Amino acid sequence: MSEYQALVDRVRQHGLRLTRQRSTILRALYELHGHASAEKIHERIRSHHGDVDLSTVYRTLEKLRDLRILSQTDLGRGCAEFEVVARQPHHHLICQSCGRVIDLDHAYLVPAEQAIRRDFCFEPTLDHLAIFGLCHACRRAEAVAD
Amino acid sequence: MSEYQALVDRVRQHGLRLTRQRSTILRALYELHGHASAEKIHERIRSHHGDVDLSTVYRTLEKLRDLRILSQTDLGRGCAEFEVVARQPHHHLICQSCGRVIDLDHAYLVPAEQAIRRDFCFEPTLDHLAIFGLCHACRRAEAVAD
DNA sequence: ATGCATGCAAATTGTTTGCACTTCA
DNA sequence: TGAAGTGCAAACAATTTGCATGCAT
Numbered sequence A, B: 001m002s003e004y005q006a007l008v009d010r011v012r013q014h015g016l017r018l019t020r021q022r023s024t025i026l027r028a029l030y031e032l033h034g035h036a037s038a039e040k041i042h043e044r045i046r047s048h049h050g051d052v053d054l055s056t057v058y059r060t061l062e063k064l065r066d067l068r069i070l071s072q073t074d075l076g077r078g079c080a081e082f083e084v085v086a087r088q089p090h091h092h093l094i095c096q097s098c099g100r101v102i103d104l105d106h107a108y109l110v111p112a113e114q115a116i117r118r119d120f121c122f123e124p125t126l127d128h129l130a131i132f133g134l135c136h137a138c139r140r141a142e143a144v145a146d
Numbered sequence C: 001a002t003g004c005a006t007g008c009a010a011a012t013t014g015t016t017t018g019c020a021c022t023t024c025a
Numbered sequence D: 001t002g003a004a005g006t007g008c009a010a011a012c013a014a015t016t017t018g019c020a021t022g023c024a025t
Helices: A003-013 A020-031 A038-048 A054-066 A106-120 A136-145 B003-013 B020-031 B038-048 B054-066 B106-120 B136-145
Strands: A070-074 A080-084 A090-095 A101-105 A130-134 B070-074 B080-084 B090-095 B101-105 B130-134
Touching: A003 A020, A020 A038, A020 A054, A020 A080, A038 A054, A038 A080, A054 A070, A054 A080, A090 A106, A101 A106, A101 B106, A106 B101, A106 B106, A130 A136, B003 B020, B020 B038, B020 B054, B020 B080, B038 B054, B038 B080, B054 B070, B054 B080, B090 B106, B101 B106, B130 B136
Parallel strands: A090 A130, B090 B130
Antiparallel strands: A070 A080, A090 A101, B070 B080, B090 B101
């Protein structure tokens, strides 16, 4: 079963109706693999599939996020970014200076995650964290400038 | 020397002009201790001090953030929140269901921070992280509902 | 005095909403 | 059939910008 099919099935299982718009949005999301803003998804659909109203895109993304089929993250680009929730959570290091995005394996956060769960009975949604900072290159550049 | 005076000095040290607006914004920020949105700061100023244009508030906050005098965080309330950077970093657990905010000591993130620095030569700005999830009470409520 | 800062008003951007119409289950 | 979903246009809210004027250094 394709990954796309699996997505469609999950939507169905939650009792959502499978409309043309929804399957198109899922397809676009799958094709864009990686994060995508509502706007980007909308564009992709306009250029590769039929058309779906932007407000429908927003409504659908919100619904899928609530069902935890998608994760929503703020990558510091001034808009929400969505992604299909992976079996394996993954995170991002975002350089505040050059904008570079580095993938970060979930293993780095497991200790913190466990401690938080243990000490606060708080279940963190750590499937897609954004950590801002300075990358190697920009750190250097800044050191020189000082 | 008061904390407020220290703030003013830091602004000066960075070569910024100390205008009436800027010192008012710093004062409001100090008085509000804790996070505050541009809007909230603006309101505080209107009710307790003279008046400063909202756009000036935005411009100032941006500048102070760039100088790392302030930290900017997205606490999921649909607007940016600012806070004077503390000597001691601190973080927040935010319940996606009820909106409750729980303080999280920096110690929880030290291992991750060190590993990231070591493995990626990436300097994370971990002075104010927001971790979303479900608090104890909401976890329970959800378990019952299922 | 000069250039950084401000106020004002208008523009932008991302997102949400009301409502009549459509469509899937 | 009936509730859930959609398109459209309009409303919103947060933030940004252009430009003439003002003030700290």
